[in-house]
Amino acid sequence: MIIHRIKTDVKHYQWIAPNITEDLMYNYLVFDGLSKTKSWNAIEWYILDSNQRSGNFFNINSGVLAFDSAVFNSDLFSILEMAGEILPIKIEDKSLYALNVMETINMLDQEKSTFDYYDDGSKGRILKYKFHNRIPTSPIFKIPETLQGEILTYSKVKDKQDEFYYLYKKLEFTGLLFEELYSS
Secondary structure, eight states: OEEEEEEEOTTTBOBEEEOSOGGGHHHHHOOOSSOOTTTOOOOEEEESOTTSBOOSEEBSSTTOEEEOHHHHTSTTHHHHHHHEEEEEEEETTEEEEEEEEOOBOOOBOTTTSEEEEOTTSOEEEEEEOOBOSOOOSSSEEBOGGGTTTOEEEEESSSOGGGOHHHHHHHTTOOSEEEEEEEEO
């Protein structure tokens, strides 16, 4: 089993942002595993840096995946749908979507993982990840310790056609990076 952190490739692909007032930003930029369907409105979004390339995945913020209609209409969509809610994004003449990952599993091995510590002795960020052998139903998931900031995926667990990492590469989509965090 390999666990990867999914990150958007912000150096090479476009960022998008909601065209709203600052008091509404929290609802549109923080993805903490809770449902957003009731509070998600059809607002206008815009491209922050139109000089960057347009990929299939766009950066909004950590903890969320934004994607285009090519992904929506692909074999990858069923995997995305398993992970949580698909929220519409209206941006210029494009139809984009945000994946609010709600699949959260307690699989971090607290005893074997290495943490940074604050001056008061409380745990900070995770320096080295170790996981229990608990496989989420969805290949895209979050863990409670990094709920607002990280989206994870596994590979070499199920059939390749059922894994996000493999299908993303096979379908030659763009806009994401995969950082290996753990291998067993």
